Structures are given as C-alpha cells and as structure tokens.
Amino acid sequence: MRVIFMGTPDFAVPSLEALLTKHEVVLVVTQPDKPKGRGKKMVPTPVKACALEHGIPVLQPEKVKEPEFVEQLRSYEPDLIAVTAFGQILSEPILEMPKYGCINVHGSLLPKYRGAAPMQWSIIDGEKVTGITTMYMAKGLDSGDMLLKAEVEITDEDTFATIHDKMAVTGANLLLDTLDQLEAGTLERIPQDHDAATYAPMITKETGHIDWSKNRQDIINLIRGLNPVPAAYTIYEEEVLKIFGAVISDVQSDDAANGEIVAVVKKGFVVKCGDGCLLITEVQARGGKRMMTDAYLRGHAMKEGILLQ
Known part of the structure; x- marks a missing residue:
C-alpha cells in the first residue's frame, strides 16, 4: 500500500518504523524544525530524522490546509494517509484524498480523552487503564469512526514517560493490524458515542502548579x-521548585496549613495536603539538576514552617 505518513514527536517514530516493514511509505509530513538549546540551533523533528535515515522524502508545511500543499500531497497518489501525533488539523480535501482514507493513531480509548494530551490526563485523573484507538479521521476533533483498540495498564509506578513509551509501541502494532484488516476487507467502523466523550486539553506550565489543598493521591497523580x-x-521562597516524586507520609500534622513544610527528614521534606501529608522524594531547583531530595537537602537547607505556594 502507498502510504503518506504524518507525525512529529518521538511518540510517532515507532508507527513510521512499523509501516516501513510492510508498506511503501512514499512521503513523510512533519512539523517545521524548531530552534533548541542556548545556541538556538534548528533541530529536526524525531519523525523527520527517522525518515531521512530511511531515505524518505520529507515535507514540513507551516499549514497543511494551503491549496498548494494539498496539490503537492495529491501528486504522491497515496492509497492511505496514516497520522500519529502530527500536530495540525487536516482539511477536508486531504481527508477525502486517499483511496482508503486517513487513519489516526490516538492515545486513548475513545471516546474518552479526545484532544492534545490524552496520556497525561489519564494519569492525572487516576485512570488504571488507558490504550490506543485507531480511527478514521473526520472534521471534528478526534470524533471519527473507531476501528481497533488496544488496552494498556497504568500501574502505580507509571509516569508520563513510561506510559508514553509503552503506548508508542502499542500504537505502532495496532496501526499495522488496522492496515492488515483494511486490506483484507474485514475492518469494522464503529461510530463513537459522542455523549460519552471527554476532553484532554493541551498541557500548559500552569497545569503543573500544585494545589496543596487537594488530596494526596490527586497530587501524586x-x-x-x-x-x-x-x-x-x-x-x-519565591523560586520554582519542580517535583518529580512523592509518597504518602504517616506524619500527623492536623494543625498545619495546606502547603506547609511540617518536617524535614533524611529522605526528603514533608508537606501538609488536604487529607494528610506527602513526603517529597525527587526535586529540581531553578538552574539545578533533577535529583533525589535527600541529595538536594545536603546542599540546601529547607525550613519547617515555610508555606509552599
């Protein structure tokens, strides 16, 4: 099958690599390169880097809906367009272009968690199971007919990093299974129950600002x-302190305010939350490296009674 692949971040690379094992990927479309680091050097997207390694032509349009770009796509005569975490909404002329349509690899069990950040929100919301859905793309946001699904367990130890990596591999395998059934004529289209849909909005910096009045498990999530x-x-003390690890503490401090540092111990510092206390186990100070809190405390004196904001 002649396939155009659209994708951008690391999450999409396994999908592209999987397609290359069984299909003819005639073109890769990815987001424009962006400057990174102190030198602001232009860095290719992970998908672009993968495509170039395999000698596949790459296009990086600012806007895929521009008529000139749509005609450029059409010239490749794709049987199918496969999309994994591309980052732009496809116009109707693109959706209608391929013989077999446009199929998207989405990081949730639709119709739950439509939107930009389904993996992060599934963990934040305390879900125990997430997964991948392949779907036909439509004009609405992640609203097209579903095709195949694969579940992925979320353990208590999972973070966005670990779920991301598991889901990327699961998505790649499910994409191949979807195309196999598509070619065999056995693929079933399942309309979504739009009334059951939930939304996973884009993650911003402010999303991460901890509200210490919430319960401990919500903060851990x-x-x-x-x-x-x-x-x-x-x-x-007026500086951002990133937090990467926390566990429930048995320290009792009913009289403390939410967000108050109530104890500084060998393994970290203990903070009062809405339903008890948390021991903070891994941090990163502004301008510093990420480290376990016990190592951080050897070089930084934290004070009991300080109120975290």
Missing part, C-alpha cells in the same frame, strides 16, 4: 502525569 515534562511544581 499530577506529579506522575507531568513527569518528566513539563513537571509539577511549587513555589518555595
């Missing part, structure tokens, strides 16, 4: 869901 990026954080 927030920390896990934003680990490693953009990271949950609090304000300690």
Whole structure:
C-alpha cells in the first residue's frame, strides 16, 4: 500500500518504523524544525530524522490546509494517509484524498480523552487503564469512526514517560493490524458515542502548579502525569521548585496549613495536603539538576514552617 505518513514527536517514530516493514511509505509530513538549546540551533523533528535515515522524502508545511500543499500531497497518489501525533488539523480535501482514507493513531480509548494530551490526563485523573484507538479521521476533533483498540495498564509506578513509551509501541502494532484488516476487507467502523466523550486539553506550565489543598493521591497523580515534562511544581521562597516524586507520609500534622513544610527528614521534606501529608522524594531547583531530595537537602537547607505556594 502507498502510504503518506504524518507525525512529529518521538511518540510517532515507532508507527513510521512499523509501516516501513510492510508498506511503501512514499512521503513523510512533519512539523517545521524548531530552534533548541542556548545556541538556538534548528533541530529536526524525531519523525523527520527517522525518515531521512530511511531515505524518505520529507515535507514540513507551516499549514497543511494551503491549496498548494494539498496539490503537492495529491501528486504522491497515496492509497492511505496514516497520522500519529502530527500536530495540525487536516482539511477536508486531504481527508477525502486517499483511496482508503486517513487513519489516526490516538492515545486513548475513545471516546474518552479526545484532544492534545490524552496520556497525561489519564494519569492525572487516576485512570488504571488507558490504550490506543485507531480511527478514521473526520472534521471534528478526534470524533471519527473507531476501528481497533488496544488496552494498556497504568500501574502505580507509571509516569508520563513510561506510559508514553509503552503506548508508542502499542500504537505502532495496532496501526499495522488496522492496515492488515483494511486490506483484507474485514475492518469494522464503529461510530463513537459522542455523549460519552471527554476532553484532554493541551498541557500548559500552569497545569503543573500544585494545589496543596487537594488530596494526596490527586497530587501524586499530577506529579506522575507531568513527569518528566513539563513537571509539577511549587513555589518555595519565591523560586520554582519542580517535583518529580512523592509518597504518602504517616506524619500527623492536623494543625498545619495546606502547603506547609511540617518536617524535614533524611529522605526528603514533608508537606501538609488536604487529607494528610506527602513526603517529597525527587526535586529540581531553578538552574539545578533533577535529583533525589535527600541529595538536594545536603546542599540546601529547607525550613519547617515555610508555606509552599
């Protein structure tokens, strides 16, 4: 099958690599390169880097809906367009272009968690199971007919980083299974129940600002869901302190205010939350490296009674 692949971040690379094992990928479309680092050097997207390694032509349009770009796509005569975490909405002329349509690899069990950040929000919300859905793309946001699904367990130890990696592999395998059934004529289209849909909005820096009045498990889930990026954080003495790990503490401090540091111990510092206390086990100060809190405390004196904001 002649396939155009659209994708951008690391999450999409396994999908592209999987397609290359069984199909003819005639073109890769990805987001424009962006400057990174102190030198602001232009860095290719992970999908672009993968495509170039395999000698596949790459296009990086600012806007895929521009008529000139749509005609450029049409010239490749794709049987199918496969999309994994591309980052732009496809116009109707593109959706209608391929013989077999446009199929998207989405990081949730639709119709739950439509939107930009389904993996992060599934952890933040305390879900125990997430997964991948392949779907026909439509004009609405992640609203097209579903095709295949694969579940992925979320353990208590999982973070966004670990779920991301598991889901990327699961998505790649499910994409191949979807195309196999598509070619065999056995693929079933299942309309979504739009009334059951939930939304997973884009993650912003402010998403990670910890509200210490919430219960301990909700705060742990927030920390896990934003680990490693953009990271949950609090304000300690007017400086941002990123937090990457926390466990429930048995320290009792009913009289303390929410967000108050109630104890500084060998393994970390203890913070009062809405339903008890948390021991903070891994942090990163502004301008510093990420480290276990016991190592951080050897070089930084934290004070009991300080109120985290």
